[in-house]
Amino acid sequence: MNGVRAPFERFTRQGAAGGSPSVSADTEFPLSRATSFASQFAAVYLNFEAIRSQERAARLAPYLPDGAEAQFGWDGLGRMAAGAVQPYGTEIVDRDNAVVTLAFQSGNRRQLLSVPVFHDSQTDRFVVSGRPGILPAPTPANLPPVSAGERDEAAEAELRTPLADFFKAYAASDTASLQRYAAAGVTLEGFGGAFTFVQLKSLSVPLVGGATRDVTATVVWGVPSGATPSPGSTPSDPGDMSGKLEQAYLLTVVKQGDKWFVKDIRGAQRSVG
Structure with missing residues (x-):
């Protein structure tokens, strides 16, 4: 196996063989910092256009493991724009791994992005450990009517x-x-x-x-x-x-x-x- 590819493939295989391991009560995964890391990654990952592919690759690099594809799954064609990235939820897999889910807006759609994150407790650093997954966000809740009550x-x-x-x-x-x-x-x-x-x-x-x-x-x-309109002008x-x-x-x-x-x-x- 190529030594450069090995770290990325090791991360993407974690948890695949035996399913989700149980998490002990003393697990201490740095949730808030992992969420911050994943949010910054998502703001770069979810925005792309062909004419700026090299810029995107450079901005993605600080989040990816050695040997990862520069565009991390995008083929370099088309475009996507997203914003309003906000934390939505986190699943702790074990002491070193979690999946951070973020809500975002793209056009008129509200969607979710799940980002697997690995935390190296020895160096206290994070890395995106596998391909993210875009999911549909839940639709708005049904709002039941309430009575107005008597007014003065x-x-x-x-x-x-x-x-x-x-x-x-x-x-x-x-x-x-x-x-x-x-x-x-x-x-x-x-x-x-x-x-x-x-x-x-x-x-x-x-x-x-x-x-x-x-x-x-x-x-x-x-x-x-x-x-500042000009005198007498109509906008x-x-x-x-x-x-x-x-x-x-x-x-x-x-x-x-x-x-x-x-x-x-x-x-x-x-x-x-």
């Missing part, structure tokens, strides 16, 4: 104007205005002008509760285009136009006297319906 329409009417003013100040990080709407002892920062307030589209206040309520608000933000590229983005928030509000104040703001929970 009187409180909604009271809150609509002050919350609209609050979100306007929140978008601009208008400190003075924010403090007028913040509960005692609460400091709110806001977006600092990254978005502009367009509309408080909906507001839901549950009927139950006293002076402190958790309310759900749907807000429309204006998204700046980032472009023809949609990317140069200011957009709108709906977001949902859960706010804890407190009533003191006849006024409502914001105690906390965070992302909303699941939608009803």
Whole structure:
């Protein structure tokens, strides 16, 4: 056997003869670092095009064992683009081996990539120990409907104007205005002008509760285009136009006297319906 090929073929044969060995309770495989290593590998492995094959081979080399094919299974034709590589799961095979599964996005498809990884405990180094495998990712879960519950329409009417003013100040990080709407002892920062307030589209206040309520608000933000139009010009590229983005928030509000104040703001929970 060629001495250069031997390390790669040894890695790819591991576990093939006797199936998956049992893992003892004292197994200490460095999961987080192996996942980081596999994630970096996947970001290179999943992106290729024929005119940049040499660049890809050079970028793959730090992850592959001696004797591995430079393109690691790709024939040098066609192209593929992938991103949003994230950890999905890990199967520890034994003290030195694991299979790291990563989720990624390619076009309009969400998929998985399983990467076998070997850890050399003597040198504390990693290497991809065999061919990866692309798998389909699970489809989205079915979301069962939930009832909306009774709403306090009187409180909604009271809150609509002050919350609209609050979100306007929140978008601009208008400190003075924010403090007028913040509960005692609460400091709110806001977006600092990254978005502009367009509309408080909906507001839901549950009927139950006293002076402190958790309310759900749907807000429309204006998204700046980032472009600087010429005077009198009309943008023809949609990317140069200011957009709108709906977001949902859960706010804890407190009533003191006849006024409502914001105690906390965070992302909303699941939608009803």
